[in-house]
Amino acid sequence: MEREICSIVSNDRVAKDIYKLVINSKSIIKEASAGQFLHIKPSLNYDPLLRRPISICKADSVKGHIMLLYRVCGKGTRLFGGLGQGDCLDIIGPLGKGFPILKDKKAAVIGGGIGIAPLLELCQNLNSPDIYMGFRDEVYFVDEFIKHSGAFFLYTEDGSRGSKGYPIEALARNISSYEVVYACGPKMMLSKVKELCEANSVECYLSMEERMGCGVGACLVCACESSEENYYKKVCVDGPVFNSREVKFDDRYER
Amino acid sequence: MEREICSIVSNDRVAKDIYKLVINSKSIIKEASAGQFLHIKPSLNYDPLLRRPISICKADSVKGHIMLLYRVCGKGTRLFGGLGQGDCLDIIGPLGKGFPILKDKKAAVIGGGIGIAPLLELCQNLNSPDIYMGFRDEVYFVDEFIKHSGAFFLYTEDGSRGSKGYPIEALARNISSYEVVYACGPKMMLSKVKELCEANSVECYLSMEERMGCGVGACLVCACESSEENYYKKVCVDGPVFNSREVKFDDRYER
């Protein structure tokens, strides 16, 4: 865990509100692994105040480049969107527990929307997992994933690309062929993946999101409902990746 | 008085912490005159919160360009310094009372440091006034002024360019040759110019600074000691340019 001032190599729009950011890193990259995240300061002033958690999408330790994929959705990410080559970012990382890389198991990886971000580094490290992906309408980054995939299933909500619907539908059909499933995306999707895997006794890892303060385990604000009744998990240090059996989805997420 | 979103033509560093900013303006420029100021939002977020007052340095109504000269000295001006061509600024202006243009009177113009900013448009409008200018060390923008000047007196505190000392010294020697003096710069200088002119019965206009809230006369925070005992002047609407007889310098400024 380090603080590093990272300069920006490039920051390109890849779809509506979606950007690919590449930064230089000397120290953070040394420990970076799939599923971990960076905690990035959006402003030098006090508004916005807090760092923003963004997953490591790809780490190229040879070039010393970390690639991030983010969606502009509020104050902080809007500021990220305005940055260009040569600008610097104050970053803490790598933070959290990433995905366990189970190379010998037949794996499926499922991602929804911007939730695909932490999955690229994962897919690179697995042995050509089957990939299930869903988007609302505009599709991005799938070519990067196809390179590392076995079978590839693409869904859009409006049917404009791939099949119409959600990737969970295809995963449900094929679930019996997998020994492990990795997932990141909307809570609704994660909750269904958990249910599906547990019903079929398939090992399952979910990357969770919760609003963060410190990002390092000190403030206790990133609480996430755990399967044990009497305490919460901390997304920032116990996660963001959890074995599906460790976490619980409460009704709040079903909205 | 208008709000206008102005795009930036150029924003160039002209000396240490001193920048020349040129913006496009359609509406504000129509009413802009020497000595007035613009009230510029430094950030889209809430820190920094308030607009920053910056004088109109030159207004080119043919091209529709307004030139500003500013010193980076805090949160807001630091953000200005980071802007580039094509970025936009949210501006209110032109605000305040500018310099009365007394073309028929023999005029001296005296400026210190960044206080030269509002004087360029003034000098352009006068008939080659004598110009007195002082800087701490690095000298900037004097060529622009020399074009419009009669005699030109340059001083630096460290003597690195021009004469060593303060421009008030030369003005004091020549004061009897002027019918009007215009000044902008540190309070210390303004207070001496006022004293000098009044002792010699020379008409005198001073451009004053005070911290601002609204910039339009509504909040009463830009109070400046007036020669009338029982009320303050508002720098934003009664000024920033005052006849020296309207204002008073209290001890606070002598520090």
Added chain:
Amino acid sequence: MIDMSVDIGGLRLKNPVLVSSGTFGFGREYSNFYDLNSLGGIAVKGITLKPRKGNKPPRIAETAAGILNSVGLENPGLYGFMEKELPFLKRYKVPIIANISGNTIEEYSIMAQELCNSVDAIELNVSCPNVKEGGIAFGTKPELIYQVTNAVKKRIGIPLIVKLSPNVTDISEMALAAEGAGADCISLINTMIGMKMDIENRKPYFDNVVAGLSGPAVKPIALRMVWQAAEKVNIPIIGMGGISTWRDAIEFIMAGAAAISIGTANFYNPYAPIEVLDGIRNYMEYSGLNKIEEIKINRGVKNYE
């Protein structure tokens, strides 16, 4: 059909967006930006019986997402206001709220009585020191709020708004005191007491040492106080404190405010009141709401204290 009008204790406003005392002068300044008749109402700069010169500069400091001000109630006095400022505002049809400050209950009463035929409502600024009580602010003791409200209420036939100070332990106690004494409406919050040091000169930055904090920084506190006051009183509440956008305004109305007021935001965005108004209207349209009151949330069975 969307009806934007609201009632603030007997005064009907055509929409719920007011502008706050001390941040809008006497209206002249912002009339250069838009038609003042678009506003729900204008609370003018706080008036005292005698003219006041106000505090020595500096009078403002920027803080993180807020400002500290130390204007010290500079104003032309009751008669100066009535002669020099009111006629301008009278040219508009916008309701005028006179914000008054006194050192004694007598002063408040005189001012209210003199003004009540010329303005649409009186707003009592009770964040002033009560000279007779050794300088303790009227707004920090329920008994004092009761006394001043009650005294003024008896003298006037127009709606009386009591503007509460947030510098108290229990805002609902103050709200209840105002209501009990006959206030038609309460407004909150006034500025919070803050301070800044002048490090270079090793002294408090303001001559008066303390100053009033306002702006987005205080919004969460203001919203909480409106929520708490609305829990207890039945008279309408004008919510303010850091409101800058329509989303802020909706939060206050959801929490129980009948109307909202824009203060500091006027300084950084002169069109803030108009933008907030448009935003509220769009929100209502989008949400299928027809009346401002429908924005208020149902507190349900939960005990929210």
Added chain:
Amino acid sequence: MIDMSVDIGGLRLKNPVLVSSGTFGFGREYSNFYDLNSLGGIAVKGITLKPRKGNKPPRIAETAAGILNSVGLENPGLYGFMEKELPFLKRYKVPIIANISGNTIEEYSIMAQELCNSVDAIELNVSCPNVKEGGIAFGTKPELIYQVTNAVKKRIGIPLIVKLSPNVTDISEMALAAEGAGADCISLINTMIGMKMDIENRKPYFDNVVAGLSGPAVKPIALRMVWQAAEKVNIPIIGMGGISTWRDAIEFIMAGAAAISIGTANFYNPYAPIEVLDGIRNYMEYSGLNKIEEIKINRGVKNYE
């Protein structure tokens, strides 16, 4: 020779920079960034007698230059803390301040007594509801502050710090109550009560409705309260509330704080305490000051109230 050490009511710290309860866990997390022994002291996460699960998420919202938190005192309980967390911190030489919360005076007393042989000072978090008094917060009534301080003081032989709540009309009254009851030091401010609405879902954003506001937004209020408390009490004050830079720290020390504490700033800048410490040292060198106490300004003859 610059001496950075300060005394906070009998406990000597090697420098005046502490970290605040609830923002620094039990120290482990930030030990990855720097040597904890560089700090003046560590106030650990607030402890209760029994373990607490804490509030339902969401537990944080960002506000303008601040945050609202609703952690709800999640902690492993007195014995969990002593067994599982304290041993790690004991490996360092940094003074440990145990921050304790209770529902009754008895609970505070038991905890203080159990802890007083293992930690360097006890900090009473009096922003908790007093169950016996119908849930009114201890920190809002001088009598309650007096009672709980007095009860705890009698049971322990180590310095007792009383951490005051800013949600009161008159902070100096609370400070005097703590001092009168035997507190060795006071710390202020705890979080301010704030709120946020979830507009989309038409309900308060936090399950608990209100939440604690901290960060740069509250700094002007915190500084004013330190100034006011320092005017009245003679025991040392630990100042906190939005401190992010050495300049903020200097403002608090000028206003009368004997030491300062970094809270929310740890979240956006894990090195904040170290940077503040270096800044204070540089400031002293530059200003030719040799002791922290020399930073305090002379209030002179002026009546600053």
